[in-house]
Amino acid sequence: MSQNGPMNPQRPETAAAFVPANGWAIELEKINRRFGDVHANKDIDLKIARGTIHGIVGENGAGKSTLMSILYGFYTADSGTIRVNGTPQAITDSRHALKLGIGMVHQHFMLVDNFTVLENIVLGAEDSGLIKPSLDRARKELNRLEQEYDLEVNPDAIIEDISVGQQQRVEILKALYRGAETLILDEPTGVLTPKEADDLFRVLETLRKQGKTVILITHKLREIMAITDSVSIMRQGQMVATLKTAETNPEQIAELMVGRRVLLRVDKKPATPGKTLLEVQNLVVADDMGVTRVKDVSFAVRAGEIVGIAGVSGNGQSELLESISGMRDQKSGHVLVKGEPLSLDGDDGAARARQAGLAHVPEDRQRMGLVTNFAEWENAILGYQDTPAYGAGPFLDIAAAKKAAADHIKLFDVRPANINLKSSLFSGGNQQKIVLAREMEQDPDVLVIGQPTRGVDIGAIEFIHNEIIKMRDEGKAILLVSVELDEIRSLADRILVMFDGVIVGEADPATATEGELGLMMAGINSKAAPRGLGIAEQGPLP
Amino acid sequence: MDIATILSILDATIRLSTPLLLACLAGLYSERAGIFDIGLEGKMLAAAFAAGAVAAVTGSAWMGLLAGMAVSLGTALLQGVAAITLKGNQLIAGVAINMLAAGMTTFLGQTWFGQGGRTPPLNEGGRFSVITLPFASELSGVPIIGPIYADLISGHYLLVYIGFIMVAVTAYVLYRTRFGLRLRAVGENPKAVDTAGISVVALRYQAVIITGLLCGLAGAYFSIAQGSGFGNNMTAGKGYIALAALIFAKWKPVPAMFTCLLFGFLDALQIRLQSARLGGIEIPVQAIQALPYVLTVILLAGFIGKAVGPKAGGVPYTKER
Numbered sequence: 001m002s003q004n005g006p007m008n009p010q011r012p013e014t015a016a017a018f019v020p021a022n023g024w025a026i027e028l029e030k031i032n033r034r035f036g037d038v039h040a041n042k043d044i045d046l047k048i049a050r051g052t053i054h055g056i057v058g059e060n061g062a063g064k065s066t067l068m069s070i071l072y073g074f075y076t077a078d079s080g081t082i083r084v085n086g087t088p089q090a091i092t093d094s095r096h097a098l099k100l101g102i103g104m105v106h107q108h109f110m111l112v113d114n115f116t117v118l119e120n121i122v123l124g125a126e127d128s129g130l131i132k133p134s135l136d137r138a139r140k141e142l143n144r145l146e147q148e149y150d151l152e153v154n155p156d157a158i159i160e161d162i163s164v165g166q167q168q169r170v171e172i173l174k175a176l177y178r179g180a181e182t183l184i185l186d187e188p189t190g191v192l193t194p195k196e197a198d199d200l201f202r203v204l205e206t207l208r209k210q211g212k213t214v215i216l217i218t219h220k221l222r223e224i225m226a227i228t229d230s231v232s233i234m235r236q237g238q239m240v241a242t243l244k245t246a247e248t249n250p251e252q253i254a255e256l257m258v259g260r261r262v263l264l265r266v267d268k269k270p271a272t273p274g275k276t277l278l279e280v281q282n283l284v285v286a287d288d289m290g291v292t293r294v295k296d297v298s299f300a301v302r303a304g305e306i307v308g309i310a311g312v313s314g315n316g317q318s319e320l321l322e323s324i325s326g327m328r329d330q331k332s333g334h335v336l337v338k339g340e341p342l343s344l345d346g347d348d349g350a351a352r353a354r355q356a357g358l359a360h361v362p363e364d365r366q367r368m369g370l371v372t373n374f375a376e377w378e379n380a381i382l383g384y385q386d387t388p389a390y391g392a393g394p395f396l397d398i399a400a401a402k403k404a405a406a407d408h409i410k411l412f413d414v415r416p417a418n419i420n421l422k423s424s425l426f427s428g429g430n431q432q433k434i435v436l437a438r439e440m441e442q443d444p445d446v447l448v449i450g451q452p453t454r455g456v457d458i459g460a461i462e463f464i465h466n467e468i469i470k471m472r473d474e475g476k477a478i479l480l481v482s483v484e485l486d487e488i489r490s491l492a493d494r495i496l497v498m499f500d501g502v503i504v505g506e507a508d509p510a511t512a513t514e515g516e517l518g519l520m521m522a523g524i525n526s527k528a529a530p531r532g533l534g535i536a537e538q539g540p541l542p
Numbered sequence: 543m544d545i546a547t548i549l550s551i552l553d554a555t556i557r558l559s560t561p562l563l564l565a566c567l568a569g570l571y572s573e574r575a576g577i578f579d580i581g582l583e584g585k586m587l588a589a590a591f592a593a594g595a596v597a598a599v600t601g602s603a604w605m606g607l608l609a610g611m612a613v614s615l616g617t618a619l620l621q622g623v624a625a626i627t628l629k630g631n632q633l634i635a636g637v638a639i640n641m642l643a644a645g646m647t648t649f650l651g652q653t654w655f656g657q658g659g660r661t662p663p664l665n666e667g668g669r670f671s672v673i674t675l676p677f678a679s680e681l682s683g684v685p686i687i688g689p690i691y692a693d694l695i696s697g698h699y700l701l702v703y704i705g706f707i708m709v710a711v712t713a714y715v716l717y718r719t720r721f722g723l724r725l726r727a728v729g730e731n732p733k734a735v736d737t738a739g740i741s742v743v744a745l746r747y748q749a750v751i752i753t754g755l756l757c758g759l760a761g762a763y764f765s766i767a768q769g770s771g772f773g774n775n776m777t778a779g780k781g782y783i784a785l786a787a788l789i790f791a792k793w794k795p796v797p798a799m800f801t802c803l804l805f806g807f808l809d810a811l812q813i814r815l816q817s818a819r820l821g822g823i824e825i826p827v828q829a830i831q832a833l834p835y836v837l838t839v840i841l842l843a844g845f846i847g848k849a850v851g852p853k854a855g856g857v858p859y860t861k862e863r
Contacts, residue, residue, distance in 0.1 A: 074737065074861070095739025110734040112727045113853065123727050124738025126720040134720075 020049035025213040031080035040066040042237045053214040055224040058234035059457035060427040072104040073097035103175025104184040113160040165196030182213040221250040258459040271493040274303035277477035278446045283333035285323040293319040295501035301477040308492025309481045316501035325360035326353035359439035363450030369435040372424035377405035408437035429460030448479045499523040559806025560705045561760045565784035568756030575749035576729035576854040580636030583781025584643035589614035589761025591647035594661040594772030597668040606766045611758030618754025629858035661772040670767040699767040712795040729852030732859040808834040
């Protein structure tokens with residue numbers, strides 16, 4: 001591995017003589033694991049001090065999850081030593097790991113959706129053949145844990161009825177109920193609202209105070225800086241460095257993760273807006289259940305500007321996006337592209353929107369942006385398969401499609417550069433690049449983007465942001481919806497804040513503070529007169 | 543219609559429901575564990591043949607029952623290996639079992655007994671006889687309760703009682719025991735079970751074994767209790783109806799019992815209605831015989847609402863990257 005450039009990683013071996021005050025909870029030595037041709041973990045060394053929060057960062061596919069799955073016994077290492085509390089252990093399965101006091105909260109929760117909280121906690125840790133005594137004991141124990149760690153959750157609630165944040169608490173409680181001393185959390189905030197993430201961090205701090213060890217896998221540097229004591233950085237299956245959080249900074253970590261300098265701030269010129277390309281007038285949209293989610297929304301996006309829509313997830317942004325892009329019928333109101341009203345009703349609304357020059361990068365690339373079972377080249381033309389460029393009549397010009405796919409891959413640096421690879425085998429960031437390339441390369445006048453960098457790693461985020469800015473500078477109108485406030489603030493030229501289906505205010509990203517935006521996102525508008533905007537009723541967040 | 547007629551239809555209902563119920567409960571175990579079982583029919587048919595053949599040769603109903611259960615268990619394990627260990631398509635594994643059973647039973651029956659696939663008629667000991675519950679004759683004089691007890695509840699084959707007891711047993715196992723909790727979990731989210739340190743494969747095999755044993759009881763009922771000897775395609779699609787009942791009952795044991803009773807009732811009614819006349823025209827017997835099947839389809843399509851089965855049903859479990 002070449003480690004040139006200005007970085008100066010502190011190699012783990014140099015700290016070998018040092019023993020922390022509370023000793024090591026976990027020590028990994030020369031861990032190797034291959035999946036076929038992929039060397040997912042190469043000679044990994046890692047030591048984690050007891051009673052600390054230790055972050056592990058790395059891009060998608062760097063081997064973080066594999067390493068933690070080995071520690072948790074979900075996979076076994078091909079070679080290497082694991083020491084728990086100083087004693088070498090061969091962790092063969094999850095049950096064994098649990099017995100050693102290692103618990104894991106997976107990125108995708110391992111809960112049975114139609115079970116109660118209590119049943120989920122007891123599953124696999126039953127005391128006897130009948131479950132009643134276990135459930136009773138768990139109820140008592142839960143009560144105690146709730147008080148000790150401030151983890152409130154209704155033991156009789158059914159999992160599918162409670163929020164994602166609460167489901168995560170159940171996972172944490174599950175681990176604590178099994179006597180976990182070391183808790184591994186895999187990308188815990190990916191699915192949480194900012195408020196839920198704050199709650200989670202408070203819980204983690206309580207855990208640390210009680211002497212538990214926490215391993216936090218993430219690719220959000222903010223979280224690393226905010227909560228961890230030390231941080232290990234992985235890249236391409238190798239451990240690059242382990243640093244004390246207090247002695248490093250986000251730029252250094254990002255550089256170690258990606259292997260080159262990364263610009264965390266977006267560089268852009270001031271916008272020079274031209275004529276209005278996208279106009280939304282009095283739009284009202286309902287969701288699948290018939291509940292009105294977008295309530296009389298109007299705004300315009302001009303050529304050469306990026307309008308960002310901020311808001312806590314679930315305040316109508318998704319329905320707004322789906323409606324503008326022709327995927328969801330509107331109850332009333334109009335969408336105008338280049339001054340022409342767009343008819344979006346019916347099942348082919350999305351096709352008509354595309355014909356009118358409006359391209360759409362959906363929020364959920366796996367569900368709406370790609371057919372994950374298709375080869376890359378098939379996805380590269382999806383939605384545009386009827387255009388003359390890709391064939392006449394009922395026939396597909398496969399050569400043309402493959403050529404387009406190859407061009408996209410080159411332009412957007414999609415890896416691996418293989419147009420025949422199944423789309424589900426690309427990492428999240430590369431999948432997103434496939435979708436972005438497809439939509440951007442059609443040269444649309446209006447680009448509507450939802451969550452452009454959700455689940456995308458740092459290097460790709462930088463690339464995607466630059467592409468969006470480039471589109472803007474070419475005079476396109478861009479509507480950006482994101483729950484990442486940082487992203488909105490760095491990309492958008494104007495910010496509209498959405499709350500409960502209504503645009504509650506507009507802000508200038510150059511001057512608005514995070515606090516002001518946060519208040520607006522909670523439905524409280526300090527600047528504008530709320531009466532005129534129809535947000536008199538300030539109920540709880542939906 | 544007098545009370546005697548009603549009682550006799552209800553009596554037939556119980557008799558006709560029993561194999562459905564046993565098969566339905568059998569299916570419940572494997573489907574709750576996340577294995578779609580379209581092979582109930584084949585397992586029952588194989589068991590019916592084995593029970594009939596062994597009972598005919600040995601002259602013992604008990605030996606027949608054991609043989610039926612053993613063959614059904616073997617068939618279930620074959621299906622289990624395909625669906626669990628080899629991670630094959632569960633639908634196709636089930637269909638294969640059905641075709642194998644249909645062909646093998648006829649072929650072996652003809653080869654061994656030379657009666658066109660039938661097994662020889664059974665003598666007294668080769669068949670289960672009905673059980674008269676205590677005080678049945680003493681109570682029969684009591685109005686209403688007497689005939690209900692003596693004619694409806696008493697006087698069935700052992701397997702009938704086993705079938706209905708199994709409903710309570712299944713409900714208890716499913717909702718009150720550790721095994722039941724894990725069984726329900728593995729059909730919903732096997733990964734949750736795996737990460738909790740429980741073997742998904744072992745759990746699914748256990749479910750498949752129970753399914754096999756119960757299918758054995760159901761199959762034996764056809765040839766050595768209700769019937770006297772095995773006949774070609776004796777189960778006549780009852781395995782599919784049991785599967786329909788399972789879906790209709792949303793994979794729950796007590797509703798499964800009522801659904802099977804309903805389907806059994808339709809069957810009993812059908813037998814009653816044969817040679818019935820409608821406005822002077824005799825209804826073709828085939829049309830009436832088809833009635834329970836038609837009603838099954840209508841019930842499933844119209845009344846069930848959205849049937850959400852075990853979420854992981856039909857998907858072989860792999861630890862993927």
